[in-house]
Amino acid sequence: MAGSKGDTRERIARAAGTLFRRQGYSATGLQQIAAESRTRIGSIYHFFPGKDALAEDVVRTGGAAYGAMVLALLENGPDDPVEALGAAFAQAADDLAASDYADACPIATIALEVASTNDPLRRATADVFTAWLDALASWCRRIVTDPDAAHDLATAILTSLEGAFILSRALRDPAPLLAAGRSLTRLATAMRTD
Template identity: 60%
Template structure:
């Protein structure tokens, strides 16, 4: 598999562990063990250690997640139906993962907001990328760019909040409610075409 395979395994293991347990609770030895990689290979690929690995993981998994959500939204032509389906899919995925895997950066974002500026900036930039992508998507139905951006922020906020509530309650219903709420917001803001 070579070096690129080892690096990919380290990134993959770190993504899962940071997503489930957060930054502080995830040690490099555990990442190496989960990745089936020599401990020293983490420093080979990420000389800055845990912080560099976490920043890379946030940016990489965040971008992948954003593209996945946008593809899911683009899979249905009606925006209201698309949003309901996307949130329903998130609810199903979360339940199937036994409420362990939600947003790839949410757990770390909450944890490092006031303790690690490098990782805080990385999560903030990923969230802004998501808002930018969603603003473009909403712009298909809303003529006012500020309204499209407001919907984009609402999408990210409702998704993140619903993930938190669903995980705490171990119940997918908050995600379903958030999807219906987003559909109502789009309905209220949409320009007939």
């Protein structure tokens, strides 16, 4: 009964997530979200108190889903974790190009827009980034056993990915993502403890 595929609330959240990711938070109007999700503004207000609350929901649930996807990509990749890292960046480059350089990180644009202007939303992005870092750091212990070193490596992975997303989208070129992947495998190899 619940959770049918065409669930209105979910259609709204998914459309909002797509638009926020591609155009940012303030450039996206509720009108556009309603059109994209084939509903009306009234329905959006039926499920969410307002635009900020909708965005917070999108950031938290969409962020969790994206983190899970990336981690699954790493865990289902090559057995050698350093190779898996390079493969994941190559996959990210492919996916980005396939979406015509539109769909990169689901929360990065929002994070930059709200960092100095909307504290509840800023906190939502911070919580998502922190959860990603923790999950990544745990995975990184396959490469380095020391927890602090693993956390540094996780930070390097995430910052490189986020920065490369910016450059690849702006240049419409997968090269920055691929270069970041190469540098990261070099770094991981240098840090490796066997």
